[in-house]
Amino acid sequence: MIWKIAKKEFLLNMMTFKFAVGTILCVVLVAVFVPVLADDYQQRLQRYSQQVTDNEAKLRQVKAYRVLTPTIYRRPQVLSVFSQSKEKSLADSAKIGFGARPDFDKIPEINAGPSEVNPYLSIFPGFDFLLIFKIAMSALALLVAYDVISREKEQRTLSLMLSNRVPRAHVLLGKLLAGALTLAVPATVAFIVGLLLLQLFPLISLEASDWVRISMMYITSLIFLMAMYNVGLLFSSLTGSSSFAMILGLFLWVLFIIIVPDGSVYLARELQPVGTVEARDEQMTSVKKEFLQEWREKRSTLPRGGGANTEEGPFGGRGHWYIIVCDPAEVEYWEKGASLEVSLNVKYARKFWEVEHGYLEGLLRQTRLARNIARISPACLYDNAMGSLAGTDLADFQAWTAATRTYRETMLRYIRNKTDDLRDPSYITQCTEAERIAWAKGDESRDEAGESAAKHTSPLNLEDLPLFAYTMGITQGLQRATVDLAILLAFNVLMFSLSFVAFLKYDVR
Amino acid sequence: MFFQIVRKEILESLLSVRFALSILFTIILFAASTFFFVERYREQSEDYWRRHNENLSGFREQTDQLCNIAFYEQHIYRKPKVLSLCASGAEQRLPGHFTFDGFDIGLPQIVGQSNFTLPRFGDLDWAWIISLVLSFTVFVFAYDCVCGEREKGTLRLILAGATPRATLLLAKYAGLILTLAIPLFLGLFISMIILIASGTESVGFIRWESVVVVVLTSFLYLSIFVFLGIFVSARTSNSSNSMAALLFIWVVLLLLIPSLGRVISDRFYHAATTEEFERAKSQARKSIDDRFYAGAYGSKASGTAPNRDDPDVDPPGRARYTVDETAAINRVVDAQYNRMLAQAEAGRAFIYISPAVVYRRICEVMAGTGIDRSKSLYRQIKRYQQNLREYILSEDQGDLGSLHLLFDDKARVTGWTTISHKSVNFDTVPKFQERDLGLGESLRLAVWDIGVLALFNLVFFAAAFVSFLRYDVR
Numbered sequence: 003m004i005w006k007i008a009k010k011e012f013l014l015n016m017m018t019f020k021f022a023v024g025t026i027l028c029v030v031l032v033a034v035f036v037p038v039l040a041d042d043y044q045q046r047l048q049r050y051s052q053q054v055t056d057n058e059a060k061l062r063q064v065k066a067y068r069v070l071t072p073t074i075y076r077r078p079q080v081l082s083v084f085s086q087s088k089e090k091s092l093a094d095s096a097k098i099g100f101g102a103r104p105d106f107d108k109i110p111e112i113n114a115g116p117s118e119v120n121p122y123l124s125i126f127p128g129f130d131f132l133l134i135f136k137i138a139m140s141a142l143a144l145l146v147a148y149d150v151i152s153r154e155k156e157q158r159t160l161s162l163m164l165s166n167r168v169p170r171a172h173v174l175l176g177k178l179l180a181g182a183l184t185l186a187v188p189a190t191v192a193f194i195v196g197l198l199l200l201q202l203f204p205l206i207s208l209e210a211s212d213w214v215r216i217s218m219m220y221i222t223s224l225i226f227l228m229a230m231y232n233v234g235l236l237f238s239s240l241t242g243s244s245s246f247a248m249i250l251g252l253f254l255w256v257l258f259i260i261i262v263p264d265g266s267v268y269l270a271r272e273l274q275p276v277g278t279v280e281a282r283d284e285q286m287t288s289v290k291k292e293f294l295q296e297w298r299e300k301r302s303t304l305p306r307g308g309g310a311n312t313e314e315g316p317f318g319g320r321g322h323w324y325i326i327v328c329d330p331a332e333v334e335y336w337e338k339g340a341s342l343e344v345s346l347n348v349k350y351a352r353k354f355w356e357v358e359h360g361y362l363e364g365l366l367r368q369t370r371l372a373r374n375i376a377r378i379s380p381a382c383l384y385d386n387a388m389g390s391l392a393g394t395d396l397a398d399f400q401a402w403t404a405a406t407r408t409y410r411e412t413m414l415r416y417i418r419n420k421t422d423d424l425r426d427p428s429y430i431t432q433c434t435e436a437e438r439i440a441w442a443k444g445d446e447s448r449d450e451a452g453e454s455a456a457k458h459t460s461p462l463n464l465e466d467l468p469l470f471a472y473t474m475g476i477t478q479g480l481q482r483a484t485v486d487l488a489i490l491l492a493f494n495v496l497m498f499s500l501s502f503v504a505f506l507k508y509d510v511r
Numbered sequence: 512m513f514f515q516i517v518r519k520e521i522l523e524s525l526l527s528v529r530f531a532l533s534i535l536f537t538i539i540l541f542a543a544s545t546f547f548f549v550e551r552y553r554e555q556s557e558d559y560w561r562r563h564n565e566n567l568s569g570f571r572e573q574t575d576q577l578c579n580i581a582f583y584e585q586h587i588y589r590k591p592k593v594l595s596l597c598a599s600g601a602e603q604r605l606p607g608h609f610t611f612d613g614f615d616i617g618l619p620q621i622v623g624q625s626n627f628t629l630p631r632f633g634d635l636d637w638a639w640i641i642s643l644v645l646s647f648t649v650f651v652f653a654y655d656c657v658c659g660e661r662e663k664g665t666l667r668l669i670l671a672g673a674t675p676r677a678t679l680l681l682a683k684y685a686g687l688i689l690t691l692a693i694p695l696f697l698g699l700f701i702s703m704i705i706l707i708a709s710g711t712e713s714v715g716f717i718r719w720e721s722v723v724v725v726v727l728t729s730f731l732y733l734s735i736f737v738f739l740g741i742f743v744s745a746r747t748s749n750s751s752n753s754m755a756a757l758l759f760i761w762v763v764l765l766l767l768i769p770s771l772g773r774v775i776s777d778r779f780y781h782a783a784t785t786e787e788f789e790r791a792k793s794q795a796r797k798s799i800d801d802r803f804y805a806g807a808y809g810s811k812a813s814g815t816a817p818n819r820d821d822p823d824v825d826p827p828g829r830a831r832y833t834v835d836e837t838a839a840i841n842r843v844v845d846a847q848y849n850r851m852l853a854q855a856e857a858g859r860a861f862i863y864i865s866p867a868v869v870y871r872r873i874c875e876v877m878a879g880t881g882i883d884r885s886k887s888l889y890r891q892i893k894r895y896q897q898n899l900r901e902y903i904l905s906e907d908q909g910d911l912g913s914l915h916l917l918f919d920d921k922a923r924v925t926g927w928t929t930i931s932h933k934s935v936n937f938d939t940v941p942k943f944q945e946r947d948l949g950l951g952e953s954l955r956l957a958v959w960d961i962g963v964l965a966l967f968n969l970v971f972f973a974a975a976f977v978s979f980l981r982y983d984v985r
Contacts, residue, residue, distance in 0.1 A: 019747075020755035027759050031767065038774050091627055120782040121621060122855035122882060124604040126773035126862075127631050137766050138759070145755050248754060249529045249651060253536065256647055259766075260633075261540070267632040268547050278558075279622050362628075369628045376630075385630075396628055 003168055007176025008183065015146055015184040024142030025188040031134045032192045036199045039083045039130060044205045046078040053095070060316035061467070065459050066324035067417045067429045068340070069315025071099035074406050074470050079393045080206060084196075084219055086130040087389030092399045096406045098413055099322075099347075131196055132388050135189070135223050136381050137259060140230040143185055147234025148251045149244035150177045151505060156244060161510045174239075174505050178498065181231040182224070189227060193220050211476050215391050218480065222391065225490050226384035230255070232497035233380075239504035262379035270372035282361040289357060293350040300342055307335030308442070311452050325431035327455035329442035333427050340424040348414065355407075369396065380493055383486045390482035393474040397482050405472040412468045432459045512674050513682045520686025524652060525693075533648040534694050540644060541698035544635040545705040548596045552711060555591035562588050567942065574937045577910075578930035581613030581903050582921045587892060587943055588622065589884075593713045596706065597725050598638040598874030600881025607885075609892055613899050614837045614919035616892060618848060619885070638874040640698065641729045642867040643765060646736045649691060650757040653740025655750035656683050657979060662749060666984045680741065680979045687737045688730065695729065720950050721877040724957075728877075731964045732870040738971035745978035768865040772858030780854035788847050795839040799832065808832040819914070819927035826914050826927050833918035848889065855882060866967050869960045876957040879947050883956065888945060895943045902941050907931045 015021050053075050064070050076094040154160035163173065197216070200206050208216070233254060237247040308331030312323040325332065376382035389395035421429040433441075433455040440451035524530050566586045573579040589607030606619035633639050660666035669679060707714055740757060747753040783791060803812060812828035819826055859882075862868045875881035900917060907913050910931035917930055924930050948956070 019752040023755060023759055027763070035771075035774070038778060042774065042777055088628065119784050120776075120851040120854055121604070121606050122851050122885070123773055123776055123858070124631070125601045125855060125882065126776070126858055127633070127770045129767075129770040129774050133767070133770055137762050141758050141762055145758065149751065245655070245750065246528060248751070249532065252647075252651060252754075252758070253532050256536075256644065260643055261536075263630065264632045264635060264639075265543070267629055268543075268635050270629075271626075272547060272550065276626050279620075279625060365626045365628045368626055369630075372629060 004172045004176045004179060007163075007168075007173055008179035011150065011177055011180030012183045015180065016187075018146075020142070020145045021184065021188075024138065024145065025191065028134055028138050028142070028188050028192050029195055031138065032131065032196050033199065035129065035134075036083065036131065036196045037202075040200055040203045040206060043078060043080065043083055044203055047205055050075055050077055050094075061464055062461055063316040064462050064464065065313075066315070066431060067421050067462070069317060069322050069324050070413070070417060070462075070464075071097060071315065071317045071322060073097045073317070074409065076399075076402055076472075079398075079474075080208065080212060081215060081219070081392035082130070082394045083200065084131040084216070085385075085388035085392040085394055086128050086132075087385075087392065087394035088396050088399060089394035090128070092396075096403070098406075098410050099317075131192075132385065134192065135226070136384060139185070139188065139192075139223075139227055140259065140381065141255065142188065143181075143227045143230035144234045144251045144255050145248075146184055147181055147231045148238055148248040150181070150235060151238040151508065152241055152244040152247050153238075155242060155508075155510060164510055170505055170508075171502065174235075174498075174502055177235065178228075178232075181235070182228060185227040185231060186224060189220070189223055193223075214476050215393075215479060218391050218483070219388055222384065222387050222483070222487060222490075225487065225494065226380055229380040229384075229490055229494050229497065230258075232494055232501060236497050236501040236504065239501045239508055242509070258379040258381050262376055263382055263385075266372045266376035266379075266382070269375055270368050274368045274371045276364040276368050277361055282357060285357045286354065289350060289353045292353075293346065297346055300346070301339075304339050304342065305334045306331065307339070308332040311441070311455075325433065326459055327433040327437050327441045327452050328431060330435075330438045331442075333431070333438060336427065336430045337425055340421075340429045344414070344424055366396065366400075377486070377489055380490055383490045383493070387483040387486040387490065390486070391479050393479055395482065398474055398479075401474065401478070402472055406470070409468070409470045416466075416468055431455075512672075513678050513685075516669075516674075516679060516682035517686045517689065520656075520683060521690050524686070524690040529648075529651045530690070530693075533645075533651065534697065536644055536648070537640065537694040537698040538701055540635070540640045541637070541702045542705060544637070544640060545596065545702040547635060549706065549709040549711060552591055552593065552595075552713075556713070559588055559590055562586065570940070570942070571937045574940060575934045576925075576932045577903060577906055577935050578925050578928075578932055580935070580940060581900065581917060581930070582924075584610060584612050585943065586610055587888075587945075589888065590945055592879060593706075593711065593717050594721060594878035595880045596636055596702070597722065597878045598871060598880055599634040599636045600875040600878070600884065601634060602880050602884075603634070605882070605885055609888065611892055611896060612919075613896055613903065613917070615841055616844065616889075616896065618844060618851075619889070637699070637702070637725065637729075638871045641695070641732065642870050645691065645695060645729075645733060646765060646867065647761060648694065649687070649733055649736035650740050650754070650761055652687055652690060653737055654744055654754040654757050656687065656741055657744040657982060658747050658753050659744070659750045661982075661984055670984055676980055676982075677976070680976060683741060684734075684737055687740070688734060691733055691737075692730075695726075695733075699726065718950065721879075721953065724877050724950075724954070725874050728870065728873045728957075728961060728964065731961070731968065732866060735866050735964065735967045735971055738968060738975045742971055742975035742978055745975060745982050764865050765867045769862050769868055772862045774858075775861040776854045776858030780850070780857050782851045782854050783847055788843070791843045791847070792840055795843045796836060799836040799839050802835075803832050808835075815923065817926050819929075824927070826916055826923070826929055829920070829923060830916040830918040830929065833920045833923075837919045852882065852886060863963070866964060869963050869967075873957045873960045873964070876948075876953050876960070879953070887948070891946060892943065895941065898941050902939075903930060906935055906939075909933075 053073070057072050057075070061070075061072055074096045078094075079089060082089040151160065154163070164170065193216075197208075200208070234247070234251050237250045237254075238244070241247045241250070308329035310328030310332045311326045313326055315322040315324055373382070373386060377386075386395070390397065417429070418424060420426075427433075433451075437451040437455045440447045441455075570580075570583055570585060573583040587609040589602065595602060603625065604621070606621045608620040608622040610617045610620070633643070655662075657666070660669070670676065739760065743756050743760070744750075744753045747756065802808070808831050809825050809828035811823055811825035812832050814821065814824035814829070816824050818824075859868065859872075872881070876883055904915065904917055907915050907917075907930050910933055912928060913931040914927065914929040916924070918924065925932070
């Protein structure tokens, strides 16, 4: 009987105006905007590839370990087409460096700030595939559900149905099944159209893990749509008139889709204020001063050094130079100076990071609170789960940052191994002892020494350089999405249970 | 008959659940938005005045020598406005910190308690409540105004009398607008009560004419949705279809189209990345340096000896070189700033098909907030820089020992005394003061947008009128 009711209801839904309009709207939106979103992803991917290629080319030009300061880039996630989440607004690169002299313009560790090139674009909300589901499809779910019970009462078919030996539970389960089938149609069509369009883009290749994540996204979307359907079902079971059920449902929909997401942010900002940018910058300035002070004090204990002919490293920036040729006193200086420079950089990089991290933690606490408040809305739960599955959420950014910091330490170990714990002159120069002595003599022999050193100063062999690797596994994404998915499922169960109770007591006359 | 129908419409609405819900939503939202605003405004004002005074006291210290004034790096912050309660113009997310001296200006920065990790959110202000929640409420009231009566059979009854269709349509329109006026005015009233009761000092400086324009514009905006509601209701035979169609129209017009601005901006406009911007600045500097090395500024322009009478220095040549270099870099900064704004404006121009975007822009212009304010502030600072330089040069005329050359090289300007070292009276030094647009100027800026809203009204009125005239009441 359940199946019969479901089939009848499904066929009725299929022929309604609201279903036709909702489905056409969703499919048209997907067909029009997925290519735009995919093209945007392609552009970001091209930029990323270009940056990585440039970085590799520069690595091939490194002639001293001191200027081995590559940049790590965050690869754009292909599934950002489905859920952009924080993908575009967080830092997408981190500079790895240890050896530069106190470089006061940069934070030696990771800058976790926003990556937005144009802050004026923040006036626009984001747009992705998820938005179509979150807004248009959820409205459709509500419109399909609001009259499933009350309409039958108004048409007097409910009393007719229940006068037979059909248990109420079967009626409700049939309606639920019909709702699921009805909503699965536009959802499936939208996903298929979206994926087919994605396949048309040559740079977009979906791997097996992406397909698993897309499947999870599809399931999550269905769970979300069912949550909205169950809200409609509840109101339909509670009220005797469809228009009343619709009004209640629509107001709740506005609350879930618009008011809760924005209101939660406002509430979190009131309850959990964050530090100001200026306060962070002041702290940074004081650390920089401390850094400079210690550098000056300790530097005075080093050998005086001598003259040197230097050249800028391929990665550029203030203080990023190495020596082509110098006098022996300079090498003497570097035997101890390199170690001091690196140890101070590492020490203060950590301090800078502590300030940055402290500030960032404050921001994240506020964001977490906003997110937790917003969890009363199924739309926000859906948003969170989709962001986690797409790998574009905050947690993914944090994981990438952690991987970058680990890589930084690996790089330092590599340089220490290669340079006899920074004591070897190869850290700063490739010139020979004879060239140094000749250079120290001055005049013509200096030019000769310079020419000779420049000739044999060749790029380092960095074949054994540890490579940075970061990939988000499916399990991590799933784990992060679990909480939101579980709440979304619980919301479904709760709404259906309430509908069930309401329907058991429903007066069908 | 007209007034009878209006009265009936209002009374019917007042007794409905939808009216109770809309009143509840509107009051809660207006009250919450004002509470949040008052708290934030107080904090922002304190921060603003502290920073403003710090900047002024630093500036005052420079007046012991005229030449120092131009080199003082001033920090100007966007002043919080009480009218941002009407439309905050996303200012919390826009850069509001301008750093400049007498020669150059950096790109504005974001300051304060900005949290880039938060999800993007709408500003909980009057414009947000009216544009989203009240427009939705309009549809909830209007969806069955024609087809609902048809379903109940009352439409036939009314039209069987001597009531012309036009009168009925206008009466329904008036009834809906008056019904909507209740939650709107109640919300605004509560908001104003909270604002005044909070003791916010600046309430006395509110330009009430702007508030009136915002309220009138709100009616113009809501009227579009009333006509649209009547139109769709008159095109459908049952209220359920009417609501479905209206809901999808609302979703597209108010939620989806405004979200497309970013996609469009990214797709068609490109603002230089930080690296590209820095590279452009280096190139600009290099192009001037090339001219410098080619001798365009004289052979002695490179001389930097401490004594200006040294035969190896050429202060006018050096000044020309530095001025050209500063101008070249300023051009790059200006271009980048304009490109960023153009990118945002291009996205906004595309989403102008949404009445909500047009309405919000009118509110922003009347409240003096948003991107237009950022643009105006930047222009004002550029003009102020010019005034400051003119002031320095005019004061410098009185010092016969000075070379009267002002350029962006503090070591040379002070070392060679190209500008006087005499002290100046701080009161005579121009200080930056943001000038708000007058009501006339704001209206001039908003007039096209108001025209667009009026046009929307006209189009939907015509559509509703024609549909209703042809409506089959059986």
